[in-house]
Amino acid sequence: MAMFRQRRSTEQDPFTDLLFNSLLAFTFLFLVAIMFLNPPAKQGIIDPKAEVIITMQWPDNTDDDIDLWVEDPKGRIVWFKNTEAGLMHLDRDDRGMANDMILVDGEKIANPLNQEVVTIRGTSPGEYVVNTHYFYAASDLPVDVEVKVVRVNPKLEVIYYGTLRLPHVGNERTAVRFTVTRDGSIINVNRRYKSLAPVEAL
Template structure:
């Protein structure tokens, strides 16, 4: 098989021909390598972005433990006991000041923020119930600890896509350990829209058949 020879250069020696064809081969292999390093995106990859965001927060530095519980259309529930069910995910379970410190370069750093975050990564139709539960108080009795035991809890529901939109925002005061309130309920229609936001009470933590 004859090597490729540039037109008009019949007097070029064979060694130059060899170098020229080697250069062409190297260039071809380089282009193939670039294609292999950037393969086409695979189909079927799940995009983990959320459709709805539920955030529960209470005062920074408050040592009390507040939990969020959410029940979905099929009766599935998400809480610290079961952080994932269907398309609902408890992304952050906050226990007040417990486990809120870490050592970085020999220095203990405290995170005073109290916040639980739950996401819904789709729009399954039906009603959702969002409850707040006062799991544990760090106040140990006495009139001087009354204010420490009472916890104002702020909760909001936001629609993330196609743009961030706050659908509900409210603050509720939990008076003592064991209190449970329905912060809000809402319904996602078959078309994916949110409607029927209300505060009709329903127990999730201590409902029928629960201890």
């Protein structure tokens, strides 16, 4: 009898086993819930919606101020005094070195890049006009301006890439004009001049 009691005490109780497994499952589910409640932060991820990206760049480390003007098929124009027009947005108005200081860890650092960017978040059928305007000159020298128009969707496609020279302050030149058809195709890429800047801006 004593021998039977000793052997029975060494056997595992089914109730204890069930309780232990239930506790283990509860702990696992609790940890999974915590993970879903606090997902890891995705820092530095930018997901801009854009169909077309237009960039204009001129020599770095200069005080010259060149402006980008873009007109959509409905005649709406985006420029430094009107940074949003329809589906177009001027992402940055670069005034040469005047606004090229950025704050990093409490210290001002110069950003030498002179660049303006316009994003078009949805295209309408019709003609788009992209102009450059020489707003302010730090010297009397002409400025070479590089303009690139890239279509992002449905695949990456360079619509236009070229350089034009702005000889003096107040000079406005058409970098490119292109037409979007109803089926989304881009045709009639040309550089025929069309003024977009009002007289007071010239």
